[in-house]
Amino acid sequence: MPKTDLSGPSRVLDSRDVPLAELSAMSDVNSDETLGRILPKPEQATAVPVASFQSAI
Amino acid sequence: MSGVAGSSGVATVRAFRQFVLKIHSRCDLACDHCYVYEAADQSWRGRPMAIPDAVVAQTAQRIAEHAVAHELPAVQVVLHGGEPLLAGPARMRRLITEFRAALRPVCALDLRVHTNGVLLSEEFCELFAEHDIKVGISIDGDRMANDRHRRYGDGRSSYDKVIAAIGLLQSVRFRKLYAGLLCTIDVANNPITVYESLMQLRPPRIDFLLPHSTWDSPPPRPAAEDSQYGDWLIAIFDRWMASGRPVSIRTFDSIRSTLRGGQSLTEALGLGAVDLVVIETDGSYEQADSLKAAFDGAPATGFDVFGTSLDVVARHPGVIARQQGRAGLCRTCQDCPVVTSCGGGMYAHRYRADSGFDNPSVFCPDLLKLITHIDAQRPGGSTPPAGFHRLGDREFRALATGLGGASAVGQLIEAQRSLRRSLIAGLHRVASSSAAVSGERQAGLRAAWDVLSVIDTAQPDALESVLSHPYVRVWALECLTRLQSSAAAVPPGQDSRVQRELDTDLAHLGAIAAVAAIAARAPATVTVPVISGAVHLPTLGRLLLNCAGPSRPVRIDATATINVTEQAVIVRSGDGSWRLDRADLLAGGSSGVTASGTGMAAEWQPVRMLRAPGLTVALEDTDPYRDSHQWPAAARLSDSEFARWQERFLAAWQEIGREHGMYGPALAMGLTTVTPLIPSPEGHHISAAARNAFGAVAAALPADPVILALLLIHEFQHVKLGAVLDLYDLFDRSDTRLYHAPWRADKRPIEGLLQGTYAHLAVTDFWRARQRVATDSASGEAGKQFTRWRAHTAAAIETLSDSGSLTSLGAQFVDEMRHSVCL
Helix, strand or coil, X not given: CCCCCCCCCCCCECCCCCCHHHHHHHCXXXXXXXXXXXXXXXXXXXXXXXXXXXXXX | CCCEECCCCCCCEECCCEEEEEEECCCCCCCCCCCCCCCCCCHHXXXXXXXXXXXXXXXXXXXXXXXXXXXXXXXXEEEEECCHHHHHHHHHHHHHHHHHHHHCCCCEEEXXXXXXXXXXXXXXXXXXXXXXXXXXXXXXXXXXXXXXXXXXXXXCECHHHHHHHXXXXXXXXXXXXXXXXXXXXXXXXXXXXXXXXXXXXXXXXXXXXXXXXXXXXXXXXXXXXXXXXXXXXXXXXXXXXXXXXXXXXXXXHHHHHHHCXXXXXXXXXXXXXXXXXXXXXXXXXXXXXXXHHCCCCCCEEEEECCCCCHHHXXXXXXXXXXXXXXXXXXXXXXXXXXXXXXXXXXXXXXXXXXXXXXXXXCCHHHHXXXXXXXXXXXXXXXXXXXXXXXXXXXXXXHHHCCCCCHHHHHHHHHXXXXXXXXXXXXXXXXXXXXXXXXXXXXXXXXXXXHHHHHHHHHCHHHHHHHHCCHHHHHHHXXXXXXXXXXXXXXXXXXXXXXXXXXXXXXXXXXXXXXXXXXXXXXXEEEEEEEECXXXXXXXXXXXXXXXXXXXXXXXXXXEEEEEECCCXXXXXXCCEEEEEEHHHHHHCCCCCCCCEECCCCCEEEECEEEEECCEEEEECCCCCCCCCCCCCECCCCCHHHHHHHHHHHHHHHHHHHHXXXXXXXXXXXXCCEEEEECCCCCCCCCEECXXXXXXXXXECCCCCHHHHHHHHHHXXXXXXXHHHHHHCCCECCCCCCEECCCCCCCCEEHHHHHHHHHHHHHHHHHHHHHHHHXXXXXXXXXXXXXXHHHHHHHHHHHHHHHCCCECHHHHHHHHHHHHXXXX
């Protein structure tokens, strides 16, 4: 397998110098990719997936 | 987890949650792109037109028993065809009644119907409104686009009738039934015209479907460009984005979701396991509708509702094949940079007669172009040059060998700092807008947040000193989990256990703010919880209220107020008040800290430090969120117990320095906390690391410092790898299979196997070193341990390599592990 660039950026936003107040305003736990990596995923069994059957909506 | 049965095999058997019920096998239109009648599979010819009542009843029973067996809280049933409305209102009503009756005692039922719309009448809409059934309509765009394919058998247009049906769904009476529109793509149509014409119909949702095709029967590409379908969708995506995404478009939403680590929203994309099954009008189970495009008989299972349970169908190889995530894809797809979002596309679209489904999608160039385009539009998309944490090549490779020094761990520490800040900011945002949080608690959160925000700007190091505590992340995640469940389950103000626990957890933000204020010498007044009779100040210790003393106990509330001044920290709860000296608190010792006031005597219990040359860590036995490890946390240690810990910790660190020096720098850099665990009654060595407690390891104190050294090294491996996994995907996160781990009786998920293998890489190393230095008899034992763990670790590395689940980066990580264990 070819070696890839190991030093590629992760998906974790560097927020060390972003003021907390600003960070809160820009944060959305449902779409924030940084948080998406560590938040517990909703249990799949608790909800029916939204029409993953393609031929219906 | 409910919904998964059986763990004896490598592949787990998943419950079905979606059921496509073919209630009529014929159609009143003759669309020339229809996969049911115009594709390779012609099984419809031998089936009853309308579903018999007996099949309906038996299907409902099968689904009910399946839901019970797998403890499913809800299932979805899609009424489909052919054209389902050809079944007529009377049959439809009987069917709905049967399903509601069978499933009402078992689980929630989400019933939907998908139709071409030409027969949709007020009578049908009344029926669907009565039973809360959502309706989806197929339409391919404007009149010209729609008439290109969607015609009656005699060539007449269906457009006007479809528009009339959608008009019904747009009416005030039936608007709630309107699920959305499905549009099959024809690249001969203008994409913007199609999009705008669909938007005029004000749907709540749209999806664009690639026409079912295979490598043997490829899609038409009039312009002879290899990504024409991708370009077509990109044109719509760009218009959709420029318009502010005015409607949900499933394909785009799914790609955007998976690009940020979320779930796919359609079987046509992503690595998620398929959990749907089709029931035909004769009661036959079929795997998936789309397989009709592959070859005659492709969807068949050979089973039906009268002879076979759904659990048996769930074990059908064809069903299992579509639940393998990344490992189920061809090599080209596995190595593709967009595999997580694409997932190889629709299963049927991979088919080629000579190689089956082991191919990329026939739409591969289109999907690659579309996903790459969407990725590039995101903040921090495919080319984020800065602003995101990264591990250097050298540091990544060093960690992959099982080691990693101060530089590597330092990079992990900095990323963890960002993660905690994002987490606490996200928690604040969710809590401050949650209906589940009382007004009083909201006020407390605002006060704490104001303190944190001011200190963050004025003295960020003071804030970091408390945010870096390992159990802050554990606490924040617990709060978010409780907020998610409380929002759904508990009305605000209702005095339930769930509500009280949420209230207590959220109030802990005040304790974090208080510690930051104490460290910053900043004045502050915050509310904190009283947990188990104590006020907790994370990283500093706890104040046990109402300890035994000469005076009578005073009334204590569920919360306390902390007032931080230049010199003192005043704690008030109920009728009691206590004063702590600020400087003494920061100095860390218990001596000199007085807790005096109007209440009964209180005892300040500081967090004590374990000290060795080059390493000082907190012995954490007070934090209320420390009990987050695999084994239960010990209670507060006595002075003599602490002295034993100090003695053996020093000896263990000396052992590490003497014999395992390569592990020292990482530990010195990243280990901040050791949490005592309750010893095993059987005398086994017990240790753990919690996935969300970076910097902490937990252990029951072993008698031998050499063993303590081993436990510290072992558990810190988990800490390092967990932090790497926070940054990068080393494996397919949707892989739900279980794998054999040579050191355990039970099978492990892919992350568990990787974690165990990485930890045992260091264990192998440890015994390799011990066999060189131990005395004769001990050397023999060390040699046995080395041989055992090297064999186990090497075998597990090969299991990981063969899993098909490793990402390209993960494969390189495991390669480095392999080199290490072979040394």
